[in-house]
Amino acid sequence: MSAAVSSDYRAVIGLETHVQLQTESKMFCGCGADYAGDEPNTHVCEVCLGMPGVLPVINRKAVDLTILTGLALNCRIPENAKFDRKNYAYPDLMKWYQISQYDLPLCEAGHLDVVTSGRKDRIGVTRVHLEEDTAKLSHVTGSDGSPASLIDVNRSGSCLMEIVSEPDITSSAQAMAYGAKIRDLLRWIGVSTANMQDGELRIDANVSVWRQGEATGDVKVEVKNMNSFRALGRALDFEIDRQSRAREAGQAIVQETRGWDEDSGLTVPQRTKEYAHDYRYFPEPDLPPLLIPEARVSGLRLRLPRMPDQVAADLVAEGCPAGDVEELVQDRVLTEFALSVVGEGVMAKDAVTWIVHELRRVLNDRDVPSGQIPLQATEVASLLVMRGDGVVSSTMASEVLDEMIATGASAAELVASRGPQISGEEELLAVARDVIGENPQAVEDYRAGKARAVQFLMGQVMRVTKGKANPGVVSELIRRQLDGVE
Amino acid sequence: MGRDLHCLTLHAAADGLARGDFTSVELTTALLDRISSIDANIGAFLTVTADAALSQAAAADARRATGEVNRLDGLPIAIKDVLSTAGVETTCGSRMLQGFIPPYDATVIRHLRTAGAVMLGKTNMDEFAMGSSNEYSAYKVVRNPWDLGRVPGGSSGGSAAAVAADECLAALGSDTGGSVRQPAALCGCVGLKPTYGRVSRYGLIAFASSLDQVGTLTKDVSDAAMLLGAIAGHDSRDSTSVDTPVFNYLADSDDGLHDLKIGVAPQYFGKGLAPSVGSKVREAIGTLVDAGATEREISLTHTELALPAYYVIAPSEASANLARYNGVKYGLSDVNASDVDEMMAGVRAEGFGSEVKRRIMLGAFALSSGYYDAFYLRAQKVRTLIKDDFDAAFEQVDVIATPTAPTPAFELGSKLGDPVAMYQSDIMTLPASLAGLPCISVPCGFVEGLPVGFQLIAPAFEEERLLRIARLFERFRGDMEAPAREVDSL
Incomplete structure (x- = not known):
């Protein structure tokens, strides 16, 4: 994209984020909501199929999860909410209307602070509302070679929450940061697994571009079909560039919906405003208005955990590296684990750094999700205390951790079975001499000024001693030997 | 036996x-x-x-x-x-x-x-x-x-x-x-x-x-x-x-009926009511009075607005309720259509009769952007006024008596060409429907060999009464x- 063109223009972006909620059953019927990977049309009943005569019944948990999200996004929760019918004719919509919320959503007027390139900006959240998802269409070629459209109704009627931002976002990077933060927050409060590639989180963008200093008008372009944060960023970059160039060339921007095409890297028109729907919203007569008493809201507020921003600020204040903390708080389970380890008397900095780097690596190697850490925080704390006291080396601590996960044995048992760390110079000197003798290339590298040679030789000593050598002593010995040989 | x-x-x-x-x-x-x-x-x-x-x-x-x-x-x-x-x-x-x-x-x-x-x-x-x-x-x-x-x-x-x-x-x-x-x-x-x-x-x-x-x-x-x-x-x-x-x-x-107060509203006995039906209904009220009940005149002021309000609200809801019939899931379908849009449009053109289409069109229009306030919202306000009329009346009376239909059974085909005349058949029953009230039509005599019914309306959930x-x-x-x-x- 052309930086020269862009710099004269500013982008105005608002995001609409659709979230599949983690509920047992669908939004208005008793069908199971966990249909991922199941055969098409196996999680259906007369209600989510839109059979004649059926009626919806509100899923109470979905309302709770939506209010929780609103609270996490600093929204107001009005006492009066209601559902409305949004009419549009599409074969994936079983009733040809969607039960949604029009003018009285569950949550209003919140905000989310987003950091982009070290700068913190407050993005307004217009509203959070609840609706039902549609069925899934797939377009295939039939056995006779003619095109066919197949409908899987499993998704029809699932709980779908929509978070609408104010048009406060000014760049693709900020949009991506907002999206990622929403995703982390949803996972943090346990409202959704929010995997974008599985369609659990879908982000549509409204974009317009205006000359610096010029007033903002009301023509905007809606961009859909982004399946990842990267796609969101690319689509916005493309669209900002396209609109900037068009305006530079004196062309009017057409209000329309465009789809992001991942392969070509382009947005392409889907439908123009002339064909835009008049949704003919009206209050859903099958559902009485929703009254949300203050007691329900305050009960939910109590269920809300401390927000990641607050936890992160505390950890940084306790001396943890900001980068590590930022990574840590993307995962609530890991964060809770780290806080428990700190609670056992380990320095916050040591615990956070070690958990973000070592524990995550080991879990990753063993394919263990963070939600299923097979360790007690007290065990990890005792390992870290031994490491801090020099009873075990960092290398050995990592190995012990791996074994703890593999065998379930305690840190103390495993360390004891390996014997204590070897710090005796005589014993280590013998090993160091052997290793140096076996690796003439490393000696040459050292002489050529490559400091990495020392690391390599130390690794060899650790291998021979099964990680029990005291690294400080070994490093010193190897240097002395190498320098002595010279 | x-x-x-x-x-x-x-x-x-x-x-x-x-x-x-x-x-x-x-x-x-x-x-x-x-x-x-x-x-x-x-x-x-x-x-x-x-x-x-x-x-x-x-x-x-x-x-x-x-x-x-x-x-x-x-x-x-x-x-x-x-x-x-x-x-x-x-x-x-x-x-x-x-x-x-x-x-x-x-x-x-x-x-x-x-x-x-x-x-x-x-x-x-x-x-x-x-x-x-x-x-x-x-x-x-x-x-x-x-x-x-x-x-x-x-x-x-x-x-x-x-x-x-x-x-x-x-x-x-x-x-x-x-x-x-x-x-x-x-x-x-x-x-x-x-x-x-x-x-x-x-x-x-x-x-x-x-x-x-x-x-x-x-x-x-x-x-x-x-x-x-x-x-x-x-x-x-x-x-x-x-x-x-x-x-x-x-x-x-x-x-017995000794403490019973029956409300009778002049709005139900005016224009459009066949006089022969009106007199049968009055006889029925007379029967109740003879048995000890008291007749009270009440005013249900907004009665004549019930028909226009109903013909906005009911078709509006119908336009959404009947949207699901598109040939995709059940009922009439057309497997020979060239694509799904043609199939859905064709099925609706063929599957619905003219009266159903008329009401879907009315309803879709009344809900359209720019017309919603003037039609649907206004009709809902009228509905509230009608409900308020009944609430006020039931402060004075226990039950309201009206004719059920303005005329006895009409001849087959006689109103088919005139939808509004057909809609008028329901003027006596629409107001209580809009107010959600329980009502009953009971036979009260015959006119020219045809039965006549009269309607009793009670407050909400007073079916027992x-x-x-x-x-x-x-x-x-x-x-x-x-x-x-x-x-x-x-």
Whole structure:
């Protein structure tokens, strides 16, 4: 994209984020909501199929999860909410209307602070509302070679929450940061697994571009079909560039919906405003208005955990590296684990750094999700205390951790079975001499000024001693030997 | 043993079964015979489930032989084709649902099955319950048993005619703006529309969701009470059904009418009301007054606004409710269409009749962006005013008496060319529908050989009061001298 063109223009972006909620059953019927990977049309009943005569019944948990999200996004929760019918004719919509919320959503007027390139900006959240998802269409070629459209109704009627931002976002990077933060927050409060590639989180963008200093008008372009944060960023970059160039060339921007095409890297028109729907919203007569008493809201507020921003600020204040903390708080389970380890008397900095780097690596190697850490925080704390006291080396601590996960044995048992760390110079000197003798290339590298040679030789000593050598002593010995040989 | 079993009321048949005068199989057979001998001339039934009815009857007889049974056990009932019946074709009177066999039972059907009632079949109706003459059925007209050249009223015309022609002991109907009460009046039977929320709408194929209510068509008021007792009650599947106690509607009381204040509103006795009908209704009110009740004039000021408000609200809701019929999932479809859009458009063009299309268009227009405030929102405000009128009236009176329909049954075809004239048939029943109130139409005489009904309206959830007064009226009215029914000359 052309930086020269862009710099004269500013982008105005608002995001609409659709979230599949983690509920047992669908939004208005008793069908199971966990249909991922199941055969098409196996999680259906007369209600989510839109059979004649059926009626919806509100899923109470979905309302709770939506209010929780609103609270996490600093929204107001009005006492009066209601559902409305949004009419549009599409074969994936079983009733040809969607039960949604029009003018009285569950949550209003919140905000989310987003950091982009070290700068913190407050993005307004217009509203959070609840609706039902549609069925899934797939377009295939039939056995006779003619095109066919197949409908899987499993998704029809699932709980779908929509978070609408104010048009406060000014760049693709900020949009991506907002999206990622929403995703982390949803996972943090346990409202959704929010995997974008599985369609659990879908982000549509409204974009317009205006000359610096010029007033903002009301023509905007809606961009859909982004399946990842990267796609969101690319689509916005493309669209900002396209609109900037068009305006530079004196062309009017057409209000329309465009789809992001991942392969070509382009947005392409889907439908123009002339064909835009008049949704003919009206209050859903099958559902009485929703009254949300203050007691329900305050009960939910109590269920809300401390927000990641607050936890992160505390950890940084306790001396943890900001980068590590930022990574840590993307995962609530890991964060809770780290806080428990700190609670056992380990320095916050040591615990956070070690958990973000070592524990995550080991879990990753063993394919263990963070939600299923097979360790007690007290065990990890005792390992870290031994490491801090020099009873075990960092290398050995990592190995012990791996074994703890593999065998379930305690840190103390495993360390004891390996014997204590070897710090005796005589014993280590013998090993160091052997290793140096076996690796003439490393000696040459050292002489050529490559400091990495020392690391390599130390690794060899650790291998021979099964990680029990005291690294400080070994490093010193190897240097002395190498320098002595010279 | 009387061989005219088909002429019995529900309660008389229940007594007969209890005494062992006859069996449910004999009773059911009598009704099925009656249907096969006359229904070709009436057209009340769209589907007759004879085999299922006989096996249900046999099961009922077996239950009775071994123990205590419900009052309704073994009694044959007809069901308006607007109610979803598992395994039995449910068309709603439309080509759109021809051949549609629902996988589930409406809640009221479940209640009737539990009570042991025998289902004779599904009755004819105006397509999607839109109409006041039954002439908008996509399948066939229904003829009024009193005069085969006249309409039975609608949209529950099949149910009303089936009861009036003794083709069933009682029937379920549905009432959105008068669809139970008006055909009851025109066919000379009792039509009860309960309070909105009293009976579950789950499985009642929606026309106008904020107005639709399942009702009963019966030969007398006691039967209405008996049937309502079986179908009323809160349903967790219907969020608009109300969790309020269901009374024993049959509990008779001899309190009499001495403390009763009857409200009569001049707005119901003006323009449009046939004078002969008006005088019959006044006679009925006179009967109540003679029995000790007091007549009070009340004013229901916004009555004349009910019709325009109704014809905005009901079509608006219908335009969304009927959107699902697009050939994708069930009912009429077209596998030869070149694409899905053509298929959906073609199916709707072919599957819906003209009256249904007219109301969908009206409703879609009223909800359109830019018109919503002027039409839908305004109609809802009018609805509130009408409700307020009734609330104020019920501060002064216990029950309100009005005509049910402005005229007796009209001739087949006479209003087909004039939709507004057809809509006028419901002017007496629409206001109470908009207010969600319980009401009942009770026969009160004949005009030129045709039955006339009058309507009693009670405050919300006062079905007990409504039924008690209606039953006392029936008692004081006594047996009416009825002219010959044309169906009897068949």
